[in-house]
Amino acid sequence: MVITRFAPAPTGFLHLGHVLNAIEVWKAAGGGRVLLRIEDHDRQRSRKEYEDAILEDLAWLGFHPDGPLVRQSERHLIYEDALESLRGRGLVYVCGCSRADFEGQRYPGTCADRNLPETPGTSLRIRLGPTVERFDDLRLGPQVQQPSLQCGDLVARDRDGNWTYQFAVVVDDWKQGVNLVVRGEDLLDSTGRQIQLARLLGRAEPPRFLHHRLLMKSPTQKLSKSDGDTGVRDLRARGWSAEQVLAAVARS
Numbered sequence: 001m002v003i004t005r006f007a008p009a010p011t012g013f014l015h016l017g018h019v020l021n022a023i024e025v026w027k028a029a030g031g032g033r034v035l036l037r038i039e040d041h042d043r044q045r046s047r048k049e050y051e052d053a054i055l056e057d058l059a060w061l062g063f064h065p066d067g068p069l070v071r072q073s074e075r076h077l078i079y080e081d082a083l084e085s086l087r088g089r090g091l092v093y094v095c096g097c098s099r100a101d102f103e104g105q106r107y108p109g110t111c112a113d114r115n116l117p118e119t120p121g122t123s124l125r126i127r128l129g130p131t132v133e134r135f136d137d138l139r140l141g142p143q144v145q146q147p148s149l150q151c152g153d154l155v156a157r158d159r160d161g162n163w164t165y166q167f168a169v170v171v172d173d174w175k176q177g178v179n180l181v182v183r184g185e186d187l188l189d190s191t192g193r194q195i196q197l198a199r200l201l202g203r204a205e206p207p208r209f210l211h212h213r214l215l216m217k218s219p220t221q222k223l224s225k226s227d228g229d230t231g232v233r234d235l236r237a238r239g240w241s242a243e244q245v246l247a248a249v250a251r252s
Contacts, residue, residue: 002032004180006058006065007169009039010050014057014232017184017215019249022063024212025182028138035176036065041072041163057232061242070176072168079163082171082201083156086126091200094118095125098159107152125153126167126197133192138210140185145192154193170194174203185211215252 006025008018026034038054040046055069086092094116102108107125116122128148136142147154156167173181188211195206215230235245 002029002180003035003177004029004032004182005035005037005173005176005178006063007037007039007172008054009042009045010047010054011042011045012050013053016230016232016245016249016252019061019232019245020212020215020252021182021184022058022061023246023249024210026063028180028182028210032180033066034063035067035178036069037172037176038069038071038073039165039168041165041168043073043162044160046073053233057236060236061232061245070172072163072172075168075172076163078175079156079168079171083124083167085202086156086200091127092124092156093127093153095123095153095155096121097123102152106149109153112153120161121159123155123159124157126156126200127153128193128196131196133195135191135195135206135209137188137191138208140188140211143188143191145189147193147196150189151193154197166190166193166197170197170201173207174198174201179205179207180210181207182210182212184214186214187211215249 004025006022008014036058038051040051058065083092093112093114095111096114096116097107097110101110111125112127118124130146130148132144132146134142134144154166155164157163172178191209191211198206217230232245240248
């Protein structure tokens with residue numbers, strides 16, 4: 001049975017890009033299970049008001065998930081346990097670098113052998129070997145990625161003490177039994193590193209992946225939460241029905 005998930009971050013209200021993802025997720029499930037996961041790992045930016053609005057808008061649009069709601073903010077012990085399994089194999093190290101030091105570039109392993117102490121303001125990285133990952137995207141076809149050359153060693157917990165997206169989603173998908181990940185094609189480059197990390201954690205069979213098209217604000221810019229004219233809340237306030245919102249996404 002297909003088990004997939006809809007996993008919004010409560011750092012803003014739903015917009016039409018999220019609606020497209022929900023449509024694709026429920027369609028790909030094909031009668032299987034769709035789990036709802038609130039990805040509130042970013043404690044500084046996540047807000048309860050956004051979560052409440054997401055749940056209300058999702059129900060208003062007619063999307064009804066299966067099983068209980070899961071919040072990443074309540075899964076700290078699960079992430080710690082997963083990280084500990086990597087620590088025991090020497091795959092975790094402390095990093096004193098900031099994101100700004102290597103923004104948009106591959107992390108060169110500056111702190112990999114420095115044996116820094118774990119102190120406030122440092123992050124934790126996971127060593128990635130030079131593995132080449134091959135997978136078949138259900139829409140885009142065969143893919144080949146080498147995460148160690150794309151991004152370098154992954155951050156599992158950042159300088160602010162937050163679990164990172166890359167680490168948390170891999171652990172969650174594994175522990176929740178998600179076997180199909182449906183998301184926008186802007187996340188295609190994350191797939192190889194997530195497959196490699198899942199294998200390091202002990203997941204024998206990775207999920208399948210389907211990366212769908214994006215709704216674009218311009219030919220080079222996707223929709224974002226700051227685009228008020230595409231927000232579900234704003235469209236509802238202007239008198240749109242759920243059917244009109246879904247139809248607008250289908251036409252885009």
